[in-house]
Amino acid sequence: MTVRWIAACAVGFAVALVVSVSAWLFSPVAPAVSAVVFGACALPPGLALGWLLCVAPTNSAYRADSDGDVETHWITEALSGTATDLIVVMGLCLVAVSITRADIPTVLLLTALILLAFASCTMRYAVQRHRALSA
Amino acid sequence: MRNDVRRRRIEKGWSQVELAERIGVTRLTVISIEKERFDPSLPVAFRIASAFACSIEDVFQPNTE
Numbered sequence: 001m002t003v004r005w006i007a008a009c010a011v012g013f014a015v016a017l018v019v020s021v022s023a024w025l026f027s028p029v030a031p032a033v034s035a036v037v038f039g040a041c042a043l044p045p046g047l048a049l050g051w052l053l054c055v056a057p058t059n060s061a062y063r064a065d066s067d068g069d070v071e072t073h074w075i076t077e078a079l080s081g082t083a084t085d086l087i088v089v090m091g092l093c094l095v096a097v098s099i100t101r102a103d104i105p106t107v108l109l110l111t112a113l114i115l116l117a118f119a120s121c122t123m124r125y126a127v128q129r130h131r132a133l134s135a
Numbered sequence: 136m137r138n139d140v141r142r143r144r145i146e147k148g149w150s151q152v153e154l155a156e157r158i159g160v161t162r163l164t165v166i167s168i169e170k171e172r173f174d175p176s177l178p179v180a181f182r183i184a185s186a187f188a189c190s191i192e193d194v195f196q197p198n199t200e
Contacts, residue, residue, distance in 0.1 A: 068160055068164065069160050069161050070160075070168075073173060129163075132163075132170065133163070
């Protein structure tokens with residue numbers, strides 16, 4: 001297992017190194033600072049990727065067989081409902097924007113959609129869990 | 136789908152956690168199955184039947200309504 005953790009760390013540092021070098025090569029301003037910042041930001045996701053590739057397959061054998069769990073059913077249902085919510089909200093927003101000719105900033109719109117998706121999925125999961133576990 | 140998982144589990148003297156570990160699911164899954172709020176997948180149903188040393192039909196019965 002130690003070897004697997006070392007391999008996971010190696011994957012993480014490799015990812016961070018690749019991102020860091022890319023930032024250093026392509027950053028128009030302060031390439032050294034960009035390399036450090038991008039490398040630092042890429043390290044945690046890189047380590048997570050390493051864990052996923054090297055450690056999880058042996059450490060999480062139980063979860064690999066989790067298709068039968070009720071939690072998997074709940075999250076599947078919640079995500080399905082979230083997709084429906086997003087389509088409905090985006091359609092209504094499109095109609096509203098078309099009529100009002102409002103110029104909404106893209107960043108604001110995308111952030112709102114992501115927050116809506118998180119909220120919808122969380123609420124749907126919580127409701128299903130509550131229904132299933134209550135009397 | 137109706138089931139008598141809870142009765143059989145109590146007869147065996149197992150806790151919900153112990154049954155969950157035996158059949159490879161989470162405790163919440165066992166609770167949901169016992170409350171008949173969740174129909175388990177076929178592999179899980181087979182594991183439950185195996186844990187109780189009986190057939191699936193003995194544990195799970197379809198709703199006739």
